[in-house]
Amino acid sequence: MAHEALSRDTLAVVTGRPGRAPGTPVSPDIEFSSTYVSWGPYGYGESMYARGDNATWKLFEEAVGTLEGAPDGAVAFPSGMAAGTAILELIPDGGRLVMADTCYNTMLALASERAASGRLQLTTVDASDTAAVVAALPGADWLLLESPTNPLLQVADLRALCAAARQAGVRVGVDNTFATPMLQNPLALGADVVMHSATKYLSGHSDVLLGVVIAADAELAGRVRQYRIVQGSIPGPMETWLALRGLRTLPVRLERAQASAGVLAERLAVHPAVSRVRYPGLPDDPGHAVARAQMRGFGAMLAIEIAGGEAAAQAVVEAVRLWVPATSLGGVESLIERRRRIPSEPASVPQNLLRLSVGLEDVEDLWADLRQALDAV
Ligand SMILES: Cc1ncc(COP(=O)(O)O)c(C=O)c1O
Structure with a gap:
């Protein structure tokens, strides 16, 4: 064919x-x-x-x-x-x-x-x-x-x-x-x-x-x-x-991870410990309209800013039990990282920003783990 x-x-x-x-x-x-x-x-x-x-x-x-x-x-x-x-x-x-x-x-x-x-x-x-x-x-x-x-x-x-x-x-x-x-x-x-x-x-x-x-x-x-x-x-x-x-499995992996990212973005946006969610799939995201016009989906990466600042963001990374604290992204396992721990990350990246790479675990397990870590700060 x-x-x-x-x-x-x-x-x-x-x-x-x-x-x-x-x-x-x-x-x-x-x-x-x-x-x-x-x-x-x-x-x-x-x-x-x-x-x-x-x-x-x-x-x-x-x-x-x-x-x-x-x-x-x-x-x-x-x-x-x-x-x-x-x-x-x-x-x-x-x-x-x-x-x-x-x-x-x-x-x-x-x-x-x-x-x-x-x-x-x-x-x-x-x-x-x-x-x-x-x-x-x-x-x-x-x-x-x-x-x-x-x-x-x-x-x-x-x-x-x-x-x-x-x-x-x-x-x-x-x-x-x-x-x-x-x-x-x-x-x-x-x-x-x-x-x-x-x-x-x-x-x-x-x-x-x-x-x-x-x-x-x-x-x-x-x-x-x-x-x-x-x-x-x-x-x-x-x-x-x-x-x-x-x-070979990219389409199905991405479909699952992207669906979970959308759910997590919405829940994170209303959690009191989170001051900002960056995800082009959210209707109020500054990139939403352009992303909608040029992409077929919004992906499975998101970033959140923690209201309590750098120390609170670090505490979230240390409190998760299912999310893996590690750099990189796009794998089957969900990863979380405070990006400014990396010296070459530009100053335009807030100290309290956590990057989340959403993987293939059950979204309710991912949410429960994030929520307990966020509730604790
Ligand atoms: C958007 C982007 N481009 C390029 C790179 C560099 O890729 P590699 O680590 O495979 O050298 C990375 C790595 O994190 C990345 O996230």
Whole structure:
């Protein structure tokens, strides 16, 4: 059946398969080989040496690329940060990058380091303020966005910003880690490249580090692939296999986690220990209208601010018994973290903010655990 006729939920199951010929394994083999039988002129792009290509990467890339709307455009990396670095490498030396002032802190730290050493010029803006981003575009080379953002759950108007960037001759990259391709497709909204920390929802079981860049345009995808070959920033076959295995259940995992996140957001919003809930699914959230227009759901990440301040927020983290106090997100288990414990988290993230990654446990068990911890402060 032609892939175009299939829903995203089906594509997550059927793409990146080895084939349907009799005798083909239904679950793909993991290809552990550093080199391949070959003779004749040496070249990249065919299986000759495993820094160039690997059959297990290819299946994962086909699946993620298909879900993001660019079946041939995905390039896997050993982590989300390696994928983000590959995007920064697309910026010409000395070029100007416009970036959200609050987004995944290590991406911000990496771009700031490059700015400090003169490799690029960096302008940071509030990406939820469309007019401010548009005003920063003239003379820029690239715009890097994340939506919803980590950890403030701010929403950028991707369609409007990609259109403005195109007019200004600025390329756009979007970190789609929080939304996943099930809920949002930045390429369809006008972005040039998308990235994921595949460590999170795509893999989904907190057992893999992996990243991926997806480019709509063959020239850009080729540059990203060439960068991976020469820098040697390659993923492990085992990791890509695990991520592909995880991807098969992404639609059902996300559906369950998202439904629970919606319930928890509503209950948290009326708990006296919580001064603010940040979740684009709440009708009074500043990002609600834009999220509604560009996403197919609001996701399973939320952030809460604790009325009692930093110490009370820390006490909540220490009082939960089911939620796991840990960094990262997007796994089957629910995680809770006070983000400002991380020194590189920008000051725009409140000290009393807790980021919640809602997993697959029963929502009533999750709520009972959170409520007892909140009641105690
Ligand atoms: C939104 C976002 N982008 C990128 C990254 C970096 O990914 P990785 O940890 O896989 O390098 C993270 C990690 O938390 C993230 O949350």
